[in-house]
Amino acid sequence: MKLLVVEDDPPLQSALLRLLAQWGYAAEMASTAGEALGWLERELFDLVLLDLGLPDCDGLSLCCQLRRLPMHQPLVLMLTARDERADKVRGFEEGADDYVVKPFDPELLRARLQALLRRAHRPLQLELVFGPVRLVAGQTNAAVNGASLELTRKEALLLEQLLRAAGDSRSKGQLLHGISDGRREVGEDALRAHMRNLRQKLTGAGCHPNLIETVYGVGYRLNPTVSC
Template identity: 35%
Template sequence: MNAPRRILVVEDDAKIADMLCNYLGAQGWTTTVIGNGLDVAAEVRRGEPSAVLLDLMLPGRDGIEVCRELRAFSAVPIVMVTARVDEIDRLLGLDTGADDYICKPFSPREVVARLKALLRRAEGRLGAATPAHGFHVDESAARIAWQDQWLALTPVEYRLLRQLVQRPGQVFSRNRLLECVHEELRDTTDRAIDSHIKNLRRKIAKVRAQGSAIVSVYGVGYRFDPEIVGDGGGGDSTLSPH
């Protein structure tokens, strides 16, 4: 019998933490609550939870700093919770390594739904027989295949696609993707990423009937979602700032 999922709730508002724990408990999940940003890393090291609900505004250390600290040693799924809805905070949270974000005030049912989707993606990454749903990354040869077909990628396209397929479902801003290929694109703007993504979509779609699986995220950047049918280029996804 599998152990129940454990969600680490990092929230300094006791009423909000209690409400979240009640809803998460109704799913059969266990919860651990931490009310500050100083003790989170130690708790994750003691026993990695299934996911972390991480408030942005915390005493001791804010959610951005905590997220950076966790990403230095753990790939645990992280949902950033914030009442600050301006775009800079959202982008910074995702660039730091958060897998998703949700804004206060929120519906507890939405939190549960987001966590379920995130856990499905994370468990799929860990349990997939074929890496990234048919994509295989050969690090030593710096090449990527869709099933048994090697893609004809430039060095920049290889780095971009590797970053995306190794974290399916995670949203990457253009700035973060630019950092992944900074050696080649250090003198260009983050919008150069768009043209390389366009080329990647075209090359993948030639060999993959379902499309490229590279999805635009409104106002942020891109994510790799192998469950999407199509090339992801016809419109932005629902992770909108509105």
């Protein structure tokens, strides 16, 4: 799963990215509403962690804009110091799915994130399937023909992106963004290494060696002409 953190305080940015990486989520960071909208035009995110006090736009206004997106609308968890009852009511009225007040308990935030992602019915799809390959988004344990297959976090993030594409190609840039933890760049050499390991594990579990197909000049896809 991939999250977008919209927060303009650098120390809190770093703390949130570190926590999300520890919890197994890929994440990107935006410091302004403009940056957040730019990310949302380029990428699909499952959830947005949204501060309300942004330098270029109130977070409530940004939430309203998210709720008018024509296609994918991510979940929104407002993370703010505004703790008045009226602020919380307005946050939910403007489209928030949950509201957490700063300062927050990290374990409580983790539990609220997990609960949101579990019960979401909007476009978030938790169980992803391609032939006999199954993966619950956010987990590192896949299944092939019902048999368990343990993956690393980055391998699971790669497989999740390919499963969501359902046979369509994903560019190297899209895949690199999807496995980034927001703290360090992931290069193409690392992407190839993770993809090679993922292919080996799937082949070892009984899948066709060309289940993950290289689309030259583009990236990768799950090959719709083969099955495990």
